[in-house]
Amino acid sequence: MFESLTDRFEGILTRLRGRGRLSDADVDEVLREIRTALLEADVEIGVVRTFTTAVRDRCVGLELSQSLSPGQQVIKIVNEELVAILGGETLQIRYASRPPTVVLLAGLQGSGKTTASAKLARWFKQQGRNPMLVGADLQRPAAVEQLRVLGGQAGVSVFSEASDPVAVATAGLEEAKRLGRDVLIVDTAGRLSIDADLMDEIRHIAGAVQPDYTFLVIDAMTGQDAVSTAEAFHEALSLDGVILTKLDGDARGGAALSVKEVVGRPIAFASTGEKLDDFDQFHPDRMADRILGMGDVLSLIEQAERTMDKDVATKGAAAIIEGRFTLEDFLEQLQQVEKMGSISGMMSLIPGISKDIKKASEAVDDGQIGQVKAIIYSMTPQERTDPSIIDGGRRVRIANGSGTTTSDVNALLKQFKEMQKMMKGFGKGGMGGALGGLGGLLGRGGPKMSPKGMADMAAMVGDSDLAALGAGAPAGAPGLPSGGGAAPRGGKKGKGGKKGKGGGRVTPKSR
């Protein structure tokens, strides 16, 4: 439904190639596209206006560089501006000198407060804290029950009683002190910003527990109204940050931009799935890509890094690069990839993947990996290293051994050969080449997939462009904090990844 902004720009800007600079009229045309893209992404219209003005100021008279296409240059500017708004400071939790550190969650009905409370509790627990939850949502039927169940799953105790929300919060604070809990998370009922009584109530709750952090929980699917909601809550409670929920949907999440711009407080956390672990600190740079419709390659990378065994991955990659990737390696990598979760989930993170491909990846989820594994298991080590020795007899044996047919075996061998070819390309071209190859392959299989689009993407991910994009982030912006709050990971590996052809930058956003 949405073309990526890159595609839109390329259409307008290809004819500008070779020209020295962008004229006013060119810029106007481009800005209209940016405006539409942002509005379709649910960025609030006032914020869009401010934003396009900022972009205009940078684009008019822009000297076009020879190495980047005009489209890429404009995208770079847009991206930098987006990251500048979304990013800035990332919230670093400072724990209260006299525990507990109190965190208050507020928001509209259905934004995901209860779930976010439990996820946040779990996050604190993973940081080595000893949190407690307070269920002060006495409005929605069974809300406290829901919190108790989720708290149980997170291994965090839940306090609540049937009185009134202010009393519950107050008693919860006492209980946390008594038990020596160092973090207290208060879940509250959903309320509309124009409901004066309920806004008063939450003010009283805040007054009673004196929160160190007050977060607004907001749904990533929220439209233009995000701003008035955020303003109202900010006015009432003086927010410290925002928790963005339901980011695992396909909404572009422009609300994040609006809220950040209007409230001026960081988006502290993002919730990306239904499991308690699907919750982490917010990455402004990725959100920028998402709003622009450029997928979330970096999340894929991080996810891969978290779940895959580094040694095995290194071995596999070395094999690919050196052009000696065998079925044995293939099997090993397959097991790695399986650990990352569903393939369709992964594909959804890669930009430019069409609906057909996504559908196809469902089919892969449905057991194709199992079959491939079975076939390779049925081969001898020798066959795995050198599949060319597999003749008719061996084929029948493998098919019988794996409960498949000889044509299945053939199909796998053929695929593997293709893959080897493709992988040789990767070795030469680095990540850019890899994605280019990927585009070519998908282009053959999927009628709706644009190989050109993929190649563009490849160019962006692989080589200087994305590096350029990344470089635009404010210097103080966070690295890509992962999992347990490890040190930003940019520095270490980033040094190896200079820009340039064949650089194979895989941590392009290092700074």
Next chain:
Amino acid sequence: MTDAVMVTALADGLLAVVIAVPVLVVGGGIAIAARRRGGPADGDGTSGGVAVAERPSTAAPAPPSAAAPTVETPVEAPAPPVPEPEPEPASYRGRLGKARGLLSGYIGSVRARARIDAATWDDLEEALIRADVGVGATDALLDDLRGRVKSGEIGGPDALVDALKGDLVAMLSTGHAALAEVGADRPAPVEGEPARTVDVWLFVGVNGVGKTTTVGKVATRLSGGGTPVLLAAGDTFRAAAGEQLSLWAERSGADVVRGAEGGDPSSVVFDAVQRAASKGTELVLADTAGRLHNKVNLIEELKKIRRVSDRPPGRVTEVLLVLDATTGQNGLAQAKVFLDAVDVSGVVLTKLDGTAKGGIVVAIQRELGLPVKLVGLGEGAGDLIDFDAEAFVDALF
């Protein structure tokens, strides 16, 4: 069919890609970096694995039942469900009055101008965009009006505003918008099958839009109007969703069929239909778990719920997509997927008592022809009312 074939063909090539990308992404960088540095690759010590695995789909082709759902009958003649005092029935204008300040400003300034100029169009556009009508629908509406202004059909600013409102009302009124009549047009029973004596209304939508609350309100409304209903707690995923629905059942004096948490929702609905048939209840209201429309396995699960609900003695007569008025442009994507998957018959627009205008339903009606049937205007049991296009459009500005 051909679709399936193509998908399989695609899947073949895909596998290689899927394997190669993450391997290269993780291993490649490390290997390359290692080569460059001439030293061994070292990890960065990340931890705290966040998995992508989704909730297990229960869409597996297992026959319904087995989970032995329990039936809760309200305890002995429930003290006549204490309906919260509802001093006045919800009304658009009453409820929306306080939320209408902002947008009326744009329309007011349009009307105040002596003639139609560029600023007029900007104001109208801004008003529509702010109401979440979306760029596509807004452009279409305004382009048409521009043509009519040019041709002289529309004279001044007042006529322009009225024409816009008229267009919106006409657009939102198309399509049959009344709720299905319970028990109407029953098909003649097929031989060898039980007669279809139980209507099923399914409530579907993404997380947090208010499905369970809507089921509770519809139950209250129908029971109050003399139509007994049976509730099926088909949200077996969200913690305590069953409890929440049970509390609504108590309020409305309806029975509720519940399954085990994490159980197969299809079997809950199946059992509810069986129970309704045996008790002679003609309508089952089936709650379902919230699901994001891009989670294919969950959409498959929903399709299965619909199939099972449509087995005699049940038949599905309404599939209501519950949509939160704060939802922006993503609402259209939601409606498309749910319509495609389970043949949605109408939209319930909730939380319209806030500052959000719910303009996305204009785009949904325009592109998909899906009518809005009900509107939620508050948390009380009586705050769910029939959609009224005129009142809605008035409130939009």
